Amino acid sequence: xxxxxxxxxxxxxxxxxxxxxxxxxxxxxxxxxxxxxxxxxxxxxxxxxxxxxxxxxxxxxxxxxxxxxxxxxxxxxxxxxxxxxxxxxxxxxxxxxxxxxxxxxxxxxxxxxxxxxxxxxxxxxxx
Amino acid sequence: xxxxxxxxxxxxxxxxxxxxxxxxxxxxxxxxxxxxxxxxxxxxxxxxxxxxxxxxxxxxxxxxxxxxxxxxxxxxxxxxxxxxxxxxxxxxxxxxxxxxxxxxxxxxxxxxxxxxxxxxxxxxxxxxxxxxxxxxxxxxxxxxxxxx
Amino acid sequence: xxxxxxxxxxxxxxxxxxxxxxxxxxxxxxxxxxxxxxxxxxxxxxxxxxxxxxxxxxxxxxxxxxxxxxxxxxxxxxxxxxxxxxxxxxxxxxxxxxxxxxxxxxxxxxxxxxxxxxxxxxxxxxxxxxxxxxxxxxxxxxxxxxxxxxxxxxxxxxxxxxxxxxxxxxxxxxxxxxxxxxxxxxxxxxxxxxxxxxxxxxxxxxxxxxxxxxxxxxxxxxxxxxxxxxxxxxxxxxxxxxxxxxxxxxxxxxxxxxxxxxxxxxxxxxxxxxxxxxxxxxxxxxxxxxxxxxxxxxxxxxxxxxxxxxxxxxxxxxxxxxxxxxxxxxxxxxxxxxxxxxxxxxxxxxxxxxxxxxxxxxxxxxxxxxxxxxxxxxxxxxxxxxxxxxxxxxxxxxxxxxxx
Numbered sequence: 001x002x003x004x005x006x007x008x009x010x011x012x013x014x015x016x017x018x019x020x021x022x023x024x025x026x027x028x029x030x031x032x033x034x035x036x037x038x039x040x041x042x043x044x045x046x047x048x049x050x051x052x053x054x055x056x057x058x059x060x061x062x063x064x065x066x067x068x069x070x071x072x073x074x075x076x077x078x079x080x081x082x083x084x085x086x087x088x089x090x091x092x093x094x095x096x097x098x099x100x101x102x103x104x105x106x107x108x109x110x111x112x113x114x115x116x117x118x119x120x121x122x123x124x125x126x127x
Numbered sequence: 128x129x130x131x132x133x134x135x136x137x138x139x140x141x142x143x144x145x146x147x148x149x150x151x152x153x154x155x156x157x158x159x160x161x162x163x164x165x166x167x168x169x170x171x172x173x174x175x176x177x178x179x180x181x182x183x184x185x186x187x188x189x190x191x192x193x194x195x196x197x198x199x200x201x202x203x204x205x206x207x208x209x210x211x212x213x214x215x216x217x218x219x220x221x222x223x224x225x226x227x228x229x230x231x232x233x234x235x236x237x238x239x240x241x242x243x244x245x246x247x248x249x250x251x252x253x254x255x256x257x258x259x260x261x262x263x264x265x266x267x268x269x270x271x272x273x274x275x
Numbered sequence: 276x277x278x279x280x281x282x283x284x285x286x287x288x289x290x291x292x293x294x295x296x297x298x299x300x301x302x303x304x305x306x307x308x309x310x311x312x313x314x315x316x317x318x319x320x321x322x323x324x325x326x327x328x329x330x331x332x333x334x335x336x337x338x339x340x341x342x343x344x345x346x347x348x349x350x351x352x353x354x355x356x357x358x359x360x361x362x363x364x365x366x367x368x369x370x371x372x373x374x375x376x377x378x379x380x381x382x383x384x385x386x387x388x389x390x391x392x393x394x395x396x397x398x399x400x401x402x403x404x405x406x407x408x409x410x411x412x413x414x415x416x417x418x419x420x421x422x423x424x425x426x427x428x429x430x431x432x433x434x435x436x437x438x439x440x441x442x443x444x445x446x447x448x449x450x451x452x453x454x455x456x457x458x459x460x461x462x463x464x465x466x467x468x469x470x471x472x473x474x475x476x477x478x479x480x481x482x483x484x485x486x487x488x489x490x491x492x493x494x495x496x497x498x499x500x501x502x503x504x505x506x507x508x509x510x511x512x513x514x515x516x517x518x519x520x521x522x523x524x525x526x527x528x529x530x531x532x533x534x535x536x537x538x539x540x541x542x543x544x545x546x547x548x549x550x551x552x553x554x555x556x557x558x559x560x561x562x563x564x565x566x567x568x569x570x571x572x573x574x575x576x577x578x579x580x581x582x583x584x585x586x587x588x589x590x591x592x593x594x595x596x597x598x599x600x601x602x603x604x605x606x607x608x609x610x611x612x613x614x615x616x617x618x619x620x621x622x623x624x625x626x627x628x629x630x631x632x633x634x635x636x637x638x639x640x641x642x643x644x645x646x647x648x649x650x651x652x653x654x655x656x657x658x659x660x661x662x663x664x665x666x667x668x669x670x671x672x673x674x675x676x677x678x679x
Contacts, residue, residue, distance in 0.1 A: 009348045009355075011576050022576035024352065044575075052356045087339065104577065108589035117406055118592075119584020167523070174522040175531050187537040188545050191386030196530040 003038065011088040012043065012077075012100070020095035024048035027076065041082070041089075043075040043100045075099045162216035166268035169207050169228070173261045176200040176235045180254040183242060190242055197239035204232050218274035219267050227267070231260035282492055288413060289500025290507065291420030295559035296376035297369065297466035297620045298508045299552065300613060303535060304526045305459045306515025308452070311443030314509055316460040318444050320467025321505030323660040325497050326653050327631070330638050331473040332493035335480035338643040342477045343573040345637050354633070359574055361629045363567055366471045368619035370563045370602045374400065375612020376556030379529040380549045393606035400560050401599045405592070409482045409581035412565070416558030423507055423555055425547040429539035430510040433517045440513055454674040458621065461671050464664045465623035467508070470630035471566040478569045482580060490647065514539065529613055568595040621675070625668035631661045 003026060012020045025042030042048075046064060050057030077098060083090040095101045112118045160168070176197055183193040208228040215221035234257040241250040305313035335341055340348070347355040377396045378389030403412065449456035485493070518538050519526065526532050536544030565581060571594050572579035578588040585592035606612065635657060638649040 004351070009351055011344065011348075019576055019578050022347070048352060051352045053353075104589050107593050108586050112586050112589045112592055115405075115585070118586040168525070170523050171525045171527075174524045175534075178522060178524065178534055182534060182537045182545075185541060187541045188534070189384075192383045192530070192533070192545070195386060196533075199528065199530055 006085055007038075007041075007089065010085075012041070013088050013090050014093055014095040014098075015091070016094070017090075018095050020091070020098065020100040021075075023089060025051070038079045040079060041077045041091075043077065043098075044103075045074045047074060073099070075102075162211065163268070163272050165207060165211045166264070166271055169204065169211070170261070170264055170268060172200050172203050172207065173231055173235075173257070173264060176204075176238070177254065177257055177261060180238055180250070180257065184247060184251060184254070190245075194239050194242040197235055197242070201232055201235045201239065204228070204235065208232070216271045216274075218271050224267060227260050227263045231257055231264065234260065278492055281489075282495055284414065285492070285496035286500040286503065287421065288417035289496060290503045291417035291423070292413075292555075292558050292562070293501070293504025294420070294423045294426075294507050294511070294551070294555045296372050296552065296556050296612065296616050297462075297469070299511050299555070300526070300532065300616050301459065301462045301466045301620055302508050302511040303515040303519070303532045304617075305463055306512035306517075307519035307524055307526045308459065309449065309456060310516045310520050311440050311513065312447055312449065313456075313460060313463060314440065314443035314512060315446040316463040317467060317505055317508045317512060319660055319663070320464045321501055321508070323464075323468050323657060323664075324472070324505070325501040326657050327468065327473050327634075328476050328501055329494055329497035330634070330649065330653060330657075331477040332480050332485070332497060333490055333647055334637060334643060335477040336485040336489050336493060337487055337645065337647045339481065339486075340643065341481055341569065341573050342474055342634060342637070343570050345643055346633050347574050349637060349640065349643070350633055355574055358629055358633060359570055361626050362470055362474075363570055365619060365622055365626055366563050366567050366570075367598065367602060368615060368622065369469070369471065370560060370567070370598065371605050371610075372612050372616040372619055373556045373560040373563060374599075374602055375606050375610075375615060376529075376552055377560065378606060379612055380553040380556065383530065383533050384546075384549050388609075389612065390607055390609045393603045397599050397603035400557070400564065401596060403561060404564055404581070404595055404599075405585055407581070409479065412561050412581065413479060416554065416561055419554040420551075420558050422547065423551040425536065425540070425543075425551060426507055426510040426514060429536040429544065430513045430517075432539040433514060435513050435517055440509075454671065457667055457671040458675040461624045461664065461667045462617055462620040464660075464667070465620035465625075465627075467505070468627060468660070468664065469623060470627070471563050473630070473634070474566045474569055475562045478565070478573070482582065487647070511535070527613070528611075564595045564599055567598050568592075621668060621672050624664040625672060627661050627668075628665050631657060 008023050008026060010023050012022060014020050021043040023041050024044055025047035026038050027040035027042060028036050029039045030036040046057055046060045049060035075098060077091060077093060077100075081091045081093050083092050096105070179188065179193050179196045179200070182188040183190070208225075212221060212225055212228075215224060234253045238250055238253045238257070241253065302317065305316070331342060334345065338345060346358060374393065374396055375389060377400075378392035381387070381392045381396070382389045407415075480489075480493075514535055515526070518535060519531075524531060533545065533548055536548050538544070540547060568591050569579060571577070572588070572591040575590075577590045579591040580588060605615070635649070635654060637643055639654065641648060
């Protein structure tokens with residue numbers, strides 16, 4: 001599997017086939033006597049902005065320290081949770097629990113659902 | 128070595144300065160429209176006022192729009208006239224130019240007021256006068272164009 | 276039978292959705308200033324657009340990726356980010372112009388200045404996005420946009436010399452006012468070849484769940500729909516050439532353009548112009564808002580679909596809400612939408628390579644398109660036209676700025 005071609009920047013779907021972002025970064029373990037292998041998938045956060053330019057990485061770190069639903073914590077999914085790699089990457093996780101859609105939930109709850117006609121139901125979550 | 132560098136440095140400074148001067152001169156020279164172009168703009172707005180006038184008389188445009196567009200034409204003509212007369216072209220008598228431009232502006236202003244009064248006959252008379260002024264402006268414009 | 280309906284609807288929406296403030300303003304200015312001479316620019320732009328729209332549809336139908344998704348995945352985030360910034364900035368300017376166009380239409384109808392309309396207009400656009408579905412937006416606005424067919428009626432009624440108009444379809448060099456001529460040509464090209472159309476169309480293909488079997492339909496719709504749309508633009512230019520050029524009127528303000536059809540259609544011409552601009556700009560404003568929101572959502576992997584309730588795709592809905600709000604601001608301060616239009620059309624031409632070059636790479640990638648990759652004709656036509664637009668833009672924009 002070619003990591004850059006087949007994994008990086010691909011869309012991630014959770015157990016219920018709901019989108020939970022993209023593969024914005026990969027964590028690899030390089031051992032002394034073993035092949036380098038992918039251990040984690042990084043979603044969003046500083047990792048993503050660092051790829052655009054170190055300046056954005058620094059800016060993102062500074063902003064993440066001040067506010068946001070996940071202060072300063074990078075969303076990291078173990079590679080073992082990957083079910084399949086194809087058009088998208090399917091993960092054996094529930095999106096909500098990973099923190100990957102914290103911003104989605106926060107914006108839904110604090111902004112969107114306060115506007116009439118947003119289709120928000122009282123029972124069940126906003127996602 | 129230093130002397131060589133010193134000379135090289137001076138040459139570079141002179142070249143950059145020269146380039147800057149040329150650029151500024153170019154931009155300054157190109158920034159303002161020529162008298163011919165200014166006359167074109169004036170003619171364009173006089174014609175606009177005329178076309179709106181025609182349209183209103185034939186009941187093809189509503190009152191509010193017609194009046195507001197005539198007022199817009201008047202404003203624009205005022206601005207264009209003052210720009211032109213600040214440095215009037217040499218090939219025409221600036222008093223004549225000022226005269227016809229002021230007259231045409233007055234016609235446009237009166238036309239706008241006559242729409243409010245819904246006075247079509249008076250309006251038509253002003254429009255005819257405006258057409259005459261347009262022809263004068265066109266003649267002056269041609270003279271400016273033909274003179275290098 | 277269903278596919279026949281699709282074709283008919285597709286063509287109708289292409290025609291009804293083709294004109295917007297950019298194409299009308301640039302065509303009117305072109306006709307007023309240079310008669311039929313700039314018809315070739317509309318022709319060239321339309322041909323390029325036909326190819327681009329067909330390619331957008333083909334990419335999404337076959338690969339099940341939108342252009343944005345494929346760009347991010349194929350080129351990686353750093354490059355994608357550059358395209359995102361460029362495209363969003365330009366599209367935002369065009370959105371300001373379209374909202375302004377709606378405001379100006381209401382201004383000439385009511386006498387109330389367009390800055391007063393900035394907030395109500397933005398609210399209505401936002402509301403249609405908030406409550407509407409993709410189908411409603413795509414079809415509704417475009418069906419209303421069919422009123423723009425009145426431009427063709429006006430052109431025919433003025434009895435143009437069809438021989439001379441045909442002549443205008445061939446590129447020619449201007450006598451004088453060269454800088455202005457090429458700048459207008461560039462603006463016309465930028466108005467025809469709008470990248471936001473590609474992103475919108477490709478997202479629509481995914482929203483409508485097309486697959487490979489739709490490729491022939493896609494080709495038909497893009498060819499006929501866009502051709503007829505281009506024909507509408509040409510009609511505007513022809514009318515302007517016959518009505519404004521003989522009088523020496525240069526179109527600088529919307530109020531002047533509003534007189535376009537009063538000669539050919541005395542009774543209804545003024546209102547038809549106002550209604551045409553109103554609906555055309557409304558449709559465009561909706562499409563652009565969606566296109567920008569799609570760019571963010573698809574690029575970052577958010578939930579997105581115009582058919583979902585806003586609370587189900589919160590970041591997507593939030594994005595278009597913010598975009599529309601910001602777009603109203605310049606209009607509140609009285610920034611002239613016509614000025615914004617001309618500037619954004621020219622800038623579109625200058626930044627076309629940013630959108631089109633990665634797109635051409637994708638269209639030739641077997642991973643995404645398999646056997647449906649581009650042939651040499653598509654590649655060549657698009658590459659040449661985009662190159663022409665870019666070169667002309669780079670030369671003429673500074674000249675126009677210098678020339679005031």
